[in-house]
Amino acid sequence: MTSASLSGRTVLVTGATSGIGYETARQLAERGATVLVHGRTAEEAQAAADRLIATAGIDTASLCAYAGDFTRLDEVEALAHRVIKAHPHLDVLVNNAAIAAPERHTVTADGNEVAFQVNFLAHYLLTCLLEPALTSDPGGRVVNVSSSLHRTANIQWSDPNRARRYSRLAAYAQSQLALTVFAADPRVTAVSLHPGVCETSLRPLYAHEGDSAAKGAAHVVRLCDPATEIVNGAYYDRDERVAPAPAATENRSVQRLNKLASLLVGHTA
Template identity: 65%
Template sequence: MSESTVPALPPRTALVTGATSGIGWETARLLAERGCTVIVHGPDTESAHHAVERLVAAGVDRARLRLAVADFSRLSEVRELAAEVRGLHPALDILVNNAAVAAPERHTITGDGHELSLQVNFLAAYLLTRELAGPLSARPGARVINVSSAMHRTASISWSDLNRARRYSRHAAYAQSQLALTVFARAAAPAGATAVSVHPGVCETPLLALYGHEGEPAADGAARVVRLCEPGTELVPGGYYDRTALSPVAPVAAEDRTVRRLCKVADLLVTA
């Protein structure tokens, strides 16, 4: 077969959550520069529009960008976002579950009844991924990248008090959300898709205060995320990547019973 008759690869479509700043914004930029159509998600219309305009100012082709708005502290908006994506993009090749917040100093419960960081960082990603199973199964080779954290190694899942109402610590709540997100990557991915989690490194983002005072540029962390999105990068299904290296997860995250239990609980929480 001559070079001229080799069939072209179909254009890829990616959804990046939490794409208004930090690693999410840089991930959207890098994916668009690599030829993807990128759905840029933000929690509100103003920040999402601003993110798109900044991407265009940075040299990204506006034609490659789509806008998506959903406040992940409201699960109804997660469902609406998923329905919009399903309607406009029957095939989705990449889902980067990047949206995250630091757990507040004071214990905060969403209108859905969940601790804020648990919902935004994990339950929203869980629900969105499940709701997008159709588009993620439409073409072979789809990838779900959960942007997690090495802090999952310090965490435990408080099964009897997921909201940590009895003994709240913002660091423990945030770490629990990252552990849950890491465990979720080991659950069954949509048919034909591969799911992994990644610690992109400690970077200069709004979450830096949870880790320390110095971090790498967000673009460096995004480059590690995008590497896992590339078709040429071989992935281990359910694997956890520390920057660029496949690494062992926390022992509890490696237990199949933990994966089953977490998914069962999450199913109840997102449908309650």
């Protein structure tokens, strides 16, 4: 079956230099979308774009490289401003960038536990700042690449940095639950997705082996397609819509998380 063209659509993919993010960028560009390829540094982002042009035959005009280190919230702000200036009409934001929480408790220069900031707070801030550019046209949406591990998590409201009791798996799971809860925020149309256990740098958190990153990316790309109808806050396990953890659908959780995140990133919605 031939995939429908995504020509005329502009998509920002965070963490697009490797793994599922890179494969998502490739598949979107192959279907005609203009893809904003985000990397931690300008060099990494440009190298990923060059690789897509060289190995996948993607047209240079379809790719734009953008940099922003998510361990620094000032760089997230700068990224958002650059994107809006160059692309005032953005159809889809794929919040994909993620790290495994380190073995030792680590805090960013902004004062947040590093996995919570990179995997959730940076995406929260980026989404809020890009809201003016995110189209309200049918098909416009945010896709949060989350994880089935969100089901094992709880958000430590009084200690989101987990300074008192740290476990890398609990810290990672908390960041994924927050990202899943954030999809239900009514300000933008958003969904969250567990793309399956794939052969990426995060795979050791889950299992000994996994699907290809390309297979996981295909589930992301399906949700980027305006032909795929979505309900705000919906959660998908690969291509099937399923119920997320109960906390992810509670209005109180959404409101509390919004308040906490706004405080931590210094941005009032």
